[in-house]
Amino acid sequence: MGEPAVKIEESKVVADEGLNRGMERLTPEKIEKVIQSVLKSETGSRLKVYVDTCVHCGLCSEACHFYLSNEKNPSFSPAGKVKQTLWEMLKQKGKVSPEFIRRASEIASTECNLCRRCSMYCPFGIDIAYLMLVVRRICHKLGVTPQYIQSTAHSHSATMNQMWVKEDEWIDSLMWQEEEAREEFPNLRIPLDKEGADIFYSVIAPEPKFRAQLIYQAAAIMHKAGLDWTMPSTPGWDNSDMCMYTGDNEVMGRLKKAHFESAMKLRVKRIVMGECGHAFRSVYDMGNRWLTWRMPPVPVTHAIEFYAELFKAGKIKLAKKYEQPVTLHDPCNIVRGRGLHEMARYVVNETCEKFIEMEPNREHNFCCSAGGGVINCGPPFRNKRVEGNKVKAEQLFVAKSKGAKTVIAPCHNCHGGLEDIIHHYGLGMELKFLGDIIYECMEK
Amino acid sequence: MHGLYNFVSGPMVWIAFILFIGGCLYRLVSLASLAKEKDTAVYAYMDFYYALRSIFHWIIPFGSENMRRQPLMTLFTFAFHICLICVPLFLFAHVVLWKESWNISWGFLSDSTADVMTLIVIASCIFFLVRRLTRPEVKFLTNRSDFIILAIVAAPFITGFWAYHQWAGYRMMLILHILSGEIMLIAIPFSRLSHAIFFPLTRGYMGSEFGAVKNAKDW
Known part of the structure; x- marks a missing residue:
């Protein structure tokens, strides 16, 4: 029977009622049945071709902030997460242990933000976020979902x-x-x-x-x-x-x-x-x-x-421009998800005196590590989320050293994530929505 | 030995090509019909222009951010794939075989060029092997099948090089060369070497999603 690929030390197991109680209710028969039913009736060509095409090259690794922030620990690489979840489920034909499912749920729900940066680093364009969603779907049907996010789902x-x-x-x-x-x-x-x-x-x-x-x-x-x-x-x-x-x-x-x-x-x-x-x-x-x-x-x-x-239509008149130098965080769901990065820059330049780019930016920006429901998994996973995004802190720090005092993050989850990062790493930067800036500067 | 030679250079060639071509068609057709049944979205979002846009960026050396970040890997990957495809197709000895059997022919590489290209393939295979054994993020993903696949790909080139230079036991090597080439052809549709036929589809689909729906670049 499939067991977790990487044994976690006792002390590092996060106490989460949703995962623990959910795991206790599982039986091997139920696990096998649910995995088989999701794989058979809800997935098809995409899952098949993504699993058959991956040549195990590891080139997706450098895309992931969790991997980069955890000393390049391969269990945090995008394909590494698929290996520890879906590959094993497929290989064992659903015969995996309750502990395996608990770990799979934790990986898919709290160690991946579904930010889709890795799809831009995989030569084949394998949609790893989709594969993680399939894992979450299986865990949902098995009733093993972190408690806090399950509460919002209720x-x-x-x-x-x-x-x-x-x-x-x-x-x-x-x-x-x-x-x-x-x-x-x-x-x-x-x-x-x-x-x-x-x-x-x-x-x-x-x-x-x-x-x-x-x-x-x-x-x-x-x-x-x-x-x-x-x-x-x-x-x-x-x-x-x-x-x-x-x-x-x-x-x-x-x-x-x-x-x-x-x-x-x-x-x-x-x-x-x-x-x-x-x-x-x-x-x-x-x-x-x-x-x-x-x-x-x-x-x-x-x-x-x-x-x-x-x-563009001149419908908003500004009384002043925002004085402090700003930098802009590109949220995954509206940049990789909608390509709004140039428009965001247009609005920032219209409203702010000085704009400093953070690197990398636009489609290649690092995720805030809060998205994909990870911040909604709540306090039990907070440290892992914040410490798992050291690269974001470094990225913000470079922008700060170039003079940026305010970070604009036009997304609620990014706000939550960046707030924690700024606080945890003592960056001392201010965080704003675009709406905050427009409201502050417009003619009233 | 003659019997064996006659088999691998006769009926086995037919079997290999039938399994290779038939297998590729089967994989593509079964995938297309599975997509029609289970992933209709794939058809709804596939966009020819954006698919090609993405594929274009990913078949140009250093055309994507990640390729620029991994220059050594990019060099080896491109050199490897180009030589891997060109040597078997344009090797003089192979072109002659086509000419003799079917009376069709096309341009060919000089033997010395083909020799160098073969060495590039072998060197790349060694590079991939070392990378697989030493880079933690690659090692973590590796299982036995990865080594088998690498061996399947390297074998026709090593044996071919050996036979061409007529080193010790080259007659046996020639048989092994033909046989390993046939094994590789058969393995393409039925192993993860199928990435060769699926690359345009996966890349094209991601390119379509990014380009047509999400209005973003994916390279």
Whole structure:
């Protein structure tokens, strides 16, 4: 029976209830049955060709921040992670031990951000993120998923949002932000359920929960640009999606359906979403595919694209430019996932006095190590995540030594990840969203 | 020995080519139909222009970021693959065989050029072997099949070089040369050497996803 390829010392086993209790419930028969059923009925040519084509060259290794940050330990290389999970499952035809599944879940959920950098380093373009998602799917069906992210998946399933925000709390948060903003902009409105509006603005649930000022800022930008916009009062307002990352594809589908349908019900022209990366991946790339939409059924515009549009049309006037020198972190899901890097640079140059590139950048930027649901796996895996991204700290440090004082990260997960990295490595840099900068500098 | 020679240079050639060509077709057709059944998205997102754009960047030496980061590996990989394909196709002795059997012919390499190219293939195989044994990230991924595949690829070139130079026991080497070449042909569709036929598909698909959907470069 397949056992974990790399034995982990007792002390290094992370205590996670979701993984431990899930593992205890497993039987060899159940494991074999689930692995076989996922491999047979849910995967096909892609998995087959990816496994048959990999020549074990190891060239993907240098792409991975986990590998680079862990003294080039090969068990952290992209193909190394596939070897410790899928290859073994395939080789043993699903006959692997409960300990193996626990370890596989930990590898796929907490040692890979699905950032897809390795696909750009593999000569064959093997989609290793996809393979890790297959592992997560198997572990999900076996009930072995880290506890914290599983809890957000439960929230999604019960409330259609990530943070257990109740319907009245959602509406209340919007009205609260509207009231606050009206002190600064007397005529400002956050229009709820306005039929036929040009823009349907959607956010992730952490915004009403603990970053409500972002809704305030978005409303201020919409107001000053004189746009016809709305936000929905009913479930479907949250564009986030942790189920995409736990392998719970069924709930991912329900979430995206609720999101698209609330936009369609209001007959809006398009969805504009806040500065979030994973939500964009869910709406633009994965959720729509699960629902068999080749492209999203309602046009989707990410905040970066939206800001660039506003500046090009001259709809936002600036009172000043942001003075401190800034550097820009390219989030994987909107750069490797949508190519918005040049637009982001356009907006940064429009709004900031001095822009300093970090190296590598654009498609080749290093991941924040928070994405792909890794930060959502919570405190048990925090150290591994932060220490597993020393290269990011080094990259930020170089930008800092060139003068950058502020890091702009137009993605919520990147924010969470970079915040931890800046704090842990004592980098002393400020962290901002593009919206923060625009709000701070625009004519009010 | 004559019987053996007649077998490997007669019926076995037919068997090898039939398995090679038939096997490649079978792998491609079965993959295409599996994709149609289970991965219809592959067809929906495949984009000819972006597939070619990506393939182009990855078949040009140093055309991708990773190739520039690994210059030695890039040099050996390209030299190896170019020689691996050209020597068997354009070796004078091989061209003569085609001429004698089918009365078709094409250009050929001078023997000294072919000799050097053969040595490049052998040297590359040694490089790959050493790399596999010494680089931790490659060693971690390595299993027995990797050495077998390397041996399958190196064998026709080592034996061919030996036979051409008529070193001791070259008659036996010639038989082994033919046999190992046939084994390699048969192994292409049925081992991880199939990366030769799947490269345009995997690279093309990633290129299409990156180019047409994600609006980004993948090199």
